[in-house]
Structures are given as C-alpha cells and as structure tokens.
Amino acid sequence: MSNGLSKDDWQRRYARRLIVTDLIAVVWAVIGVQLVWLGTDEAAATFTNLPSNTGLGYTFISVGVIASWMLIIGVTGSRGPRVIGIGTAEYRILVDWGVRLLLICASVFFFLKLDVARGYVLLVFPIGIVALIASRWLWRQWLHVEREKGRYSSKVILVGSRNSVQHFARELARQPWAGYRVIAACVPGEQPGSDAAVGGVKIIGGVDDVPRALETLGADTVVVCGSDDLPPQRVRELSWQLESGRYQFVVAPNLTDIGGPRIHTRPVSGLPLIHVETPRYDGMKRYTKRAFDLAVTTVMLALLALPMLVIATLIKATSSGPVLFRQERVGLGGETFRMLKFRSMREDAEQLLPDLVSAEDRVENGGVLFKMRDDPRVTRVGKVLRRLSLDELPQLLNVFGGTMSLVGPRPPLAREVSLYDQHVHRRFLVTPGITGLWQVSGRSDLSWEDSVRLDLFYVENWSLTGDLIILWRTARAVLRGAGAY
Numbered sequence: 001m002s003n004g005l006s007k008d009d010w011q012r013r014y015a016r017r018l019i020v021t022d023l024i025a026v027v028w029a030v031i032g033v034q035l036v037w038l039g040t041d042e043a044a045a046t047f048t049n050l051p052s053n054t055g056l057g058y059t060f061i062s063v064g065v066i067a068s069w070m071l072i073i074g075v076t077g078s079r080g081p082r083v084i085g086i087g088t089a090e091y092r093i094l095v096d097w098g099v100r101l102l103l104i105c106a107s108v109f110f111f112l113k114l115d116v117a118r119g120y121v122l123l124v125f126p127i128g129i130v131a132l133i134a135s136r137w138l139w140r141q142w143l144h145v146e147r148e149k150g151r152y153s154s155k156v157i158l159v160g161s162r163n164s165v166q167h168f169a170r171e172l173a174r175q176p177w178a179g180y181r182v183i184a185a186c187v188p189g190e191q192p193g194s195d196a197a198v199g200g201v202k203i204i205g206g207v208d209d210v211p212r213a214l215e216t217l218g219a220d221t222v223v224v225c226g227s228d229d230l231p232p233q234r235v236r237e238l239s240w241q242l243e244s245g246r247y248q249f250v251v252a253p254n255l256t257d258i259g260g261p262r263i264h265t266r267p268v269s270g271l272p273l274i275h276v277e278t279p280r281y282d283g284m285k286r287y288t289k290r291a292f293d294l295a296v297t298t299v300m301l302a303l304l305a306l307p308m309l310v311i312a313t314l315i316k317a318t319s320s321g322p323v324l325f326r327q328e329r330v331g332l333g334g335e336t337f338r339m340l341k342f343r344s345m346r347e348d349a350e351q352l353l354p355d356l357v358s359a360e361d362r363v364e365n366g367g368v369l370f371k372m373r374d375d376p377r378v379t380r381v382g383k384v385l386r387r388l389s390l391d392e393l394p395q396l397l398n399v400f401g402g403t404m405s406l407v408g409p410r411p412p413l414a415r416e417v418s419l420y421d422q423h424v425h426r427r428f429l430v431t432p433g434i435t436g437l438w439q440v441s442g443r444s445d446l447s448w449e450d451s452v453r454l455d456l457f458y459v460e461n462w463s464l465t466g467d468l469i470i471l472w473r474t475a476r477a478v479l480r481g482a483g484a485y
Contacts, residue, residue: 010152014143015079019070021135026069029128030062037120061116065105065124072097073132085143086178088465091133098129144177154248157213158185158201159238160225166199168225168252183217186210188229207234211241221248288464293406297399308393311342311385319379321347324394329411332431337403339411340394344382389478395434407467408433409455427455430462440473 038058073079076097083089102125109116146152156172158165165185172180184204190196192205204213207230210222222242224235239249253274266273312323325343328336378386385391398404404411411432417425437454458466 011081014084014139014152018079018084018136018139019074021139022073022132023066023070025131025135026066026073026128029131030066030069030124033120033123033127034058034062037117037123058116058120061114065101068105069098069101069128072101078136085140085147086175090136090140094132094136095129098125098132101125143179147177147179147181150176150181153179153181154221155217155219156180156182156221156223157210157217157219158182158223158225159207159210160185160187160230162187162198162203164225164254165201165203168223169199169201180221180223183219184213186213207238210238214242214247220246221250223250223252225252226254285463289405289462289467290402292464292467293399296406297396301396301400304393304396311390311393314381315343315379318381319343319346328414329432330414330417330428331403331411332428334417334425334428336414337398337411339404340397342385342391342394344379344385344391345377346379392434399434403431405431405433406435407458407462407470408436409458410436410438410451424452424456426459427452430459435470435474437470440470440477 073094076093077083078090078093078097083093102121105125106121108114109121143152153176158168160168165187169182169185172178172182182201185198185201186205186207186209187198187203188207190203190206192209194203194205196203204217213219214222222238224230224238235251242249251272263274263276266275315323321343323343325341325345326338327341329339331337382391395404399406408431409427412420412427437458438451441450441454
C-alpha cells in the first residue's frame, strides 16, 4: 500500500485496533451499569436466591457477558475487510448480535433461575450496542480521512473496455473512502507500453498482462468491469491466474446506483445470477413514510412555533413584502403545488431574475438550474436564513399537508422540468422532500448531473432507515453551512 503496509498488514492492524476499542466499549457498558445499578456493595451484587457459599454474583455474570460479547463480535465478521469503512453491514452486525445476545442471556438467566435485576439486563445491552457503534463510527471517520490521502486502500487494476474502464474509474473516484484506488487498466486488444490512457487511468496492456501488472505495480485487486471482448471463459481463466489468497478478484456488473438491500445473488448452473428487486412506491412503505412524516412534523411545528414567529417578525421589520414566499413547484406524479418558504429576497426578486439569468458567467449546469453565490436580491436577514436553512422551515406545513415529505428529491420549478431528459422524470415517482441526498452532499455546490444522480438514487432505493440517516446527515450539513447560498 502507499502507506508502506501491505493489504493484509493494514487490515490486521486495523482489526487489532477495533478489538481494543470494542473491549473498552463493552467493559465500559457492562461494568458501568453494574456499578451504577448495584453500587460497590458486595452483598447487593450477590444473588439472594442461591446458597451463600456459591460466591456467584453480578461480577461473575458481567465477566461472562463481556467474554461472550467479545467472542460473538469476533466470529460474526464485523471486523472483516468487506464490511469496514463503508455501508451499514458493520453496524447491522453489531446491532443484530447485540440483540441476540440479550435474548440468549435472558433465556439462560431464566432457565438457571438467576434472579438478575431487570434494569441490569435492559441497560447493559442497549448501552453496549450504542458504545460499540459510536467507537466504530469514530474509527470509520479516521479511516475515511486516511483513504482520502490514498492510504489504507486496495490498489485496483480495472479490466474491461475503454468505456467501462472510464465509467468505473469515475464512479470509484467519487468515493475514495470506499477503499478502492484505481492505479491502472488492462483493455482487451491493447499492447504493453502503449502509454495510452482513458479517464485519467493509464492503460498498461491487455488481459494477458494482468498478472504481470499486479506484480510490477504492487496492486492487490482486479476488478472486471465488463467488455464484449471478454467472454465468460476468459474471465474464469483470469481468476485462475491469480494467486489464491493474495489478490482480490471482483466482477462488477453493469449496474450503478442500486442499493445493497435490493441485490441478491443466486448461483444457478454455475451462473452467479444477480437478482435486482424493482422498487415499489406504494403499499405499506408509503403509509409508513407518511405516518412518520406526520408524527415528526407535528412535534417540530410545536417546538419551532416560537422561533418561526421571531423569524417572521424580523423579515417583516427589515424589508417590505410578505413574510412567506409561495412558489409553484412540481411534485408527486408531476402535479404542481405551492411550496412555502420564508421570504429571503426582495419583493421584486422574480422580476429581476431574467436580467440575472442573461449573464452567462452566473448560469451553471446548462441552464437547467440557476445558482448564484452572491445573489443581489437576497436581503440581510435572508442571507442568515439561507446560511442556516431556516428559510425552509415553513415547508413543514407542506409536509403536514401531504404535498411534500421530510426526505425526498428536490422539488423543481416547471421551467426546469421542461428541460429535463426523459429519465429524469423518474424523480416524480416519490414525494419531493425538504431535504434529501442532494442536501447532505453539497447542496448548491453540486453539478446538475450529480444532483440528478443523487435524486434518482434515492428514488430507486428509498427506505425509512435511509430517511433517518439522511435526516441525521442533514443536521450536520446545516451546521456546516456548506453549499447554502
């Protein structure tokens, strides 16, 4: 690796660090709950329904829980290289097996007739799970920073056509924290020493040159990204050429922006078939999403009523015009609705727009979106509201009324929709949201293509769990204020 460590070395070192912090988290949760719940009194920490000479007490139970928990964490693969650093599998394993251990321990205590305090059992495992996830999250942030610098990553050689190499190199470069750093490519039909390149990736030869390239470049991963000139038999032969256990061999299907839960593999007659579930936009998922929106919005409106009144007063006192700005937007099914915002611009902002759009140096993304960092129409109060995204609070009323959701694609203007390519209309399959992947990924700093890609990814893969993650990331994005203008 570029940090002087081989793939196996850094993976083992990282796993050892996780073992230490996992142990600290589990011990802190178990012993901490015991001390807080029972104190240091030896008599209180001994079971009263057992003979006094058994010596069996909560300390013995706590040590057993710690040992069992650490064993389960170790054997369930939560520290494996395929789950660390990205995705939810690492966290899901910790939660699933933490809950299972709770049920196992409760069953053991019941059958052995141990009079274990309910508070001890009900506190140890939730606190321990939260502590484990928090420590793993901190390690993940550190790993992401290291991978941004090119360290602690797999060195990848792409194998496929020029177009597929360019596409996959670009997609992998979007998320360097995933741990795949492309260093070269092998394209069928290319000769060694051609010094050709595609998408910023050097082409070092054809498929037959892959083993040599792995050795000379110190790469450890081969990613086959598709080619009409690469038949199945040749792909299998290529996998045979790689030294067992030393290299990773990855076959990437021609699918992008598909969430993991929708993908299932099933081997049939030696064929690794990939089943992709088609997204559903109705039924229980939609009702659950609506119920969640109503519950959260009701609470937020109650809590934010006074701050919203203060904001409305400031707007009215510092500039002429209405407090609320109403604008026609396109929502679910292509139907229009009136979106509400606190007015952050001058009253005649819409009349001034044509003059601003005509300045080419202020128009981005092919004219579909209009974005300006220092828009002269924004008021002094409006700048603060936009910076903190407070101008969007009235959209909670849209959510309450059902025209918007807390999380969803950005609701566009009708003039933007008229410029859409056909595939972009898929964003109207779900209700638009106050926030979304575009909000937590850069907001106005994003290009038009990236905004569309993120919105369509959400449409294809939306779930209540995903919405909760986006809401959490939104809070962080708002505090940073990145891309808000």
